[in-house]
Amino acid sequence: MKTHTPQGRRGPAQAGQLLSFVRKEFYHVLRDRKTLLILFGMPVVQVLLFGFVLSNEVKDTRIVVVDQAKDEASRQLIDKIDASRYFTVVRDQVPPSRITDAFRSGDIKAALVIPSGFERKLVREGSNTVQILTDATDINLSNTIESYLRAIISDYAREARFTGPMPYAIVPEMRMLYNPELRGAPNFVPGVMAMVLMLVCVMMTAVAIVKEKELGTMEVLLVSPMKPALVILAKAIPYLLLSVINLLAILALSVTVLDLPIRGSLPLLLGESTLFITTCLTLGILISIVTESQQAAMFASLIGMLLPTVILSGFMFPIEDMPVALQVLANVVPSKWYYTIVKDVMIKGAGFSAIWRETAVLLGMTLFLFVLCLRKFKIRLA
Amino acid sequence: MSTTGTTYAIQAEGLTKRFGAFIAVNAISFQVGQGEIFGFLGANGAGKTTAMRMLCGLSRPSAGQARVAGFDVRTQTEDIKRNIGYMSQKFSLYEDLTVTENIDFFAGIYGLPKERIRRQRDELIGKLGLGKEADKLVGGLPLGWKQKLAFSVAVFHGPRIVFLDEPTGGVDPVTRRQFWDLIYEATGQGITVFVTTHYLDEAEYCDRVSIMVDGRIAALDTPAALKEQFSTDSMDAVFYQLARGARRGDA
Numbered sequence: 001m002k003t004h005t006p007q008g009r010r011g012p013a014q015a016g017q018l019l020s021f022v023r024k025e026f027y028h029v030l031r032d033r034k035t036l037l038i039l040f041g042m043p044v045v046q047v048l049l050f051g052f053v054l055s056n057e058v059k060d061t062r063i064v065v066v067d068q069a070k071d072e073a074s075r076q077l078i079d080k081i082d083a084s085r086y087f088t089v090v091r092d093q094v095p096p097s098r099i100t101d102a103f104r105s106g107d108i109k110a111a112l113v114i115p116s117g118f119e120r121k122l123v124r125e126g127s128n129t130v131q132i133l134t135d136a137t138d139i140n141l142s143n144t145i146e147s148y149l150r151a152i153i154s155d156y157a158r159e160a161r162f163t164g165p166m167p168y169a170i171v172p173e174m175r176m177l178y179n180p181e182l183r184g185a186p187n188f189v190p191g192v193m194a195m196v197l198m199l200v201c202v203m204m205t206a207v208a209i210v211k212e213k214e215l216g217t218m219e220v221l222l223v224s225p226m227k228p229a230l231v232i233l234a235k236a237i238p239y240l241l242l243s244v245i246n247l248l249a250i251l252a253l254s255v256t257v258l259d260l261p262i263r264g265s266l267p268l269l270l271g272e273s274t275l276f277i278t279t280c281l282t283l284g285i286l287i288s289i290v291t292e293s294q295q296a297a298m299f300a301s302l303i304g305m306l307l308p309t310v311i312l313s314g315f316m317f318p319i320e321d322m323p324v325a326l327q328v329l330a331n332v333v334p335s336k337w338y339y340t341i342v343k344d345v346m347i348k349g350a351g352f353s354a355i356w357r358e359t360a361v362l363l364g365m366t367l368f369l370f371v372l373c374l375r376k377f378k379i380r381l382a
Numbered sequence: 383m384s385t386t387g388t389t390y391a392i393q394a395e396g397l398t399k400r401f402g403a404f405i406a407v408n409a410i411s412f413q414v415g416q417g418e419i420f421g422f423l424g425a426n427g428a429g430k431t432t433a434m435r436m437l438c439g440l441s442r443p444s445a446g447q448a449r450v451a452g453f454d455v456r457t458q459t460e461d462i463k464r465n466i467g468y469m470s471q472k473f474s475l476y477e478d479l480t481v482t483e484n485i486d487f488f489a490g491i492y493g494l495p496k497e498r499i500r501r502q503r504d505e506l507i508g509k510l511g512l513g514k515e516a517d518k519l520v521g522g523l524p525l526g527w528k529q530k531l532a533f534s535v536a537v538f539h540g541p542r543i544v545f546l547d548e549p550t551g552g553v554d555p556v557t558r559r560q561f562w563d564l565i566y567e568a569t570g571q572g573i574t575v576f577v578t579t580h581y582l583d584e585a586e587y588c589d590r591v592s593i594m595v596d597g598r599i600a601a602l603d604t605p606a607a608l609k610e611q612f613s614t615d616s617m618d619a620v621f622y623q624l625a626r627g628a629r630r631g632d633a
Contacts, residue, residue: 020490024479031478216472223438223468223545225460226491 017226021234028208029238035204043196043246047189047253061145063087064111066096069118073160077114077130080156086148103135110134110145122160189254190342191315194335196250197243197273198309201280202287203301205239209288210297228377232288236281243277263349272345272355275362276338280305282369283334289376309335337361391416391543391574392437396446399432406432408597409446414576414590416542417569421588422578425625428594430578431471431547437576438545439463451542464492467536467544467573471551474532477521481512484520485535492539506534526557530564537568544568546577555583562587582617591617593624600624 030036063081067074082089090108102108113131115121122128132149136142209232212218221231247270254260262269283305291297310316312330319330330336337358344350344358352359392414399407407429414420424430435441437450439459448455451465468474475484482503489499507516510530520528529549537544546565550558558581565575565587577588585591585605592602601608601624605617612620 014493016493017491020487023490024476024483024487027479027483028476215476216470217474217476219440219470219472220468220474220488221491222440223463223466224488224491225463225493 014227014230018230018234018237021226021231022237025208025235025238029242039200039204039242040246040249042199043192043250044253046192046196047250048257060088061086061110061141062090062108063145064090064099064102064108066099066111066113068116069114071117071119073119073122074114076160077153077156081112081149081152084148084152086145087152099133103133106135108135109138109141110149112149188315189250189258189260190339190346191313193247193250193273193342194276194313194315194339195306195309196246197277197338198280198305198335200243200246201239201277202284202305203298204242205236205281205284206287206291206297206301207294208239209235209285210291210294213288213292214294232285232377236285239284240277240281243280244274247273247277260346262346264345264351268352269342269345272338272341272359272362275359275366276334276341279334279338279362279366279369282366282373286369286373286376289373305335308333312336313339315339331361332365334362334365337365389416390414390449391418392420392448392450392576394433394437394446394448397433397436397443397448398445399429399436399441400444405597407436410594410597410599411446412592412599412602414543414574416574417572419565419569419575419577419587419589421585421591422576422594423580423582423585423591423621424578424594425580425628428628429597430594433594434545434547434576434578438466438468465542467539467541469532469536469544469546469549471548471578473528475520475528475535478519480519481507481516481523481531484531485538488535489538494539502538506538510534526553526560529553529557529561533561533564533568537573541573543574543576546575548578548580550579550581550584558584582621585617585621593621595624595628 029039065078065081067078078089081087087110096113099108099111103111111133113133115129115131118128118130130153132146134142134145209218212221212235222228251262251269255262284301287297287300287304291300308330312319312326312333313335314330315335319327319336322330341355341358341362344355348354390413392412394413395411396409397407397411398405398409410433422430422434432441436443436455437448439450439455439462443455450462453459453461453465455462476487479487485503485506486499489503494502507513510527512527512531515523515527520531523531533544533546533549536546550561553561562584565577569575577584579585588605590602590604591608592599593608594600601611601620603611608620609615609617612623614620614623
């Protein structure tokens, strides 16, 4: 591009332009109370909702114990379960044949069957087996009940003192009713992170840029000496900052409130997140270039990004169980790769060597989208 | 600044814009002198906005030449942008920003120094009588005030030419008249004004008027000369006689 201005004035002038623009963009965001509420309220509510409220349901779960042994050991075990704040043992005698009915009517969420001769076998052989039945129509609940019961039972096995060989081992034998293959409960924090970043970066950025087109202010901006690319960049910067704040808030919440530690390296996690944010921003900008109205931009973001994120990222539904066509399609959804990265780094504590492939894919997607943006933008200006 | 031997603010020669088979602007030629108020009239769809976008460097001509402030619209759009102001048909200020913030923002993207922005901004607010409203959101101002403010912001950086795309839509004749007082004041400072409008009383305020029909300039002269040429005493009648032959409807 050819210009006749003396060089040297351009650098600082552009920095000044950018600063004016970013300041103005913050006025927009900070004065739009509703958007602000959604922006910061949503991640907090989602994290609390997914984590706290749901896991609390396990408090005082009604459990039926079919005690076929009725000896000292079985009584001790039942008392221990009843004493925990997670379970309330239904004392009424329920014949084994009626358990299925109790499950069906929703009266109980779990049942424990202690075989006859429980103590005798435990003392003689040092181990025994009990049966746990859970209502696996609710996967999360079923999983949680199982792990709590396991913990209580193995606790008991460690503490129990009878004559004979020690320690005792009681092996809970699981049977998941109604959903025997029991898919893994979604690890929601990485999912919430992907979803929130997607919403903020793609939708809000796209809508914010298209809004200028609708208001007619984009024309005024394009007639100004500010470079079009700089206009777009300036629009994206505030959302980048907001996304980072949101990301830190989600991480802080999951560590403090949900006791979900970050096992891997925090800088690695933040670095990968920044990469994903860049991918999303580029996508948001692309949508804003090809759409002309806020509704269209919002629609494109929701259909194009949010829906695939929820359905195809592996967050709600495991990808391995999907038809092959959907499995292939899932590969073009950026959040699928980010979700894997976050799960690996945050939950499994993996290092970069485990996620370099995902990182490369995200990087490639970003570059591709960026080139596409530049091309579409030039066409629009011609 | 080198104007390569021309004294015209705007000079167009066979300027043409095609969109596929459709010729939006068909080889128009005209000159606008420095400090002139040039009215650009035409029915909707006549090609006014497209012509104006080419002159502002927003759209590349398919054929022909044009120079704005002495710069070529094909190759020197950056220089053109630095030397023009623009006020759009749609409202061009941010409603959720205050009067002061709007001025600061637009002055900022033109790269004006802070000191100058502050001094000139206070002057402007005083002149427009917006002292009490300076820190209020623009959204709450009456439309007439918004338009006056938008115009003042468009010429804030001291452009040589200001392009106004139907600047006075939706306001009463009295407010329109006040708006034109601002335009006269700007031309008094040597700013050239290029204005599109469909209010024919506004056409009377222009030094010269061009009327576009179907992408071509059908007539171009002073309002008085045009009225004489079409032997009538109102611009309304001139416009009607010309626009009657238009093939492109008010779609």
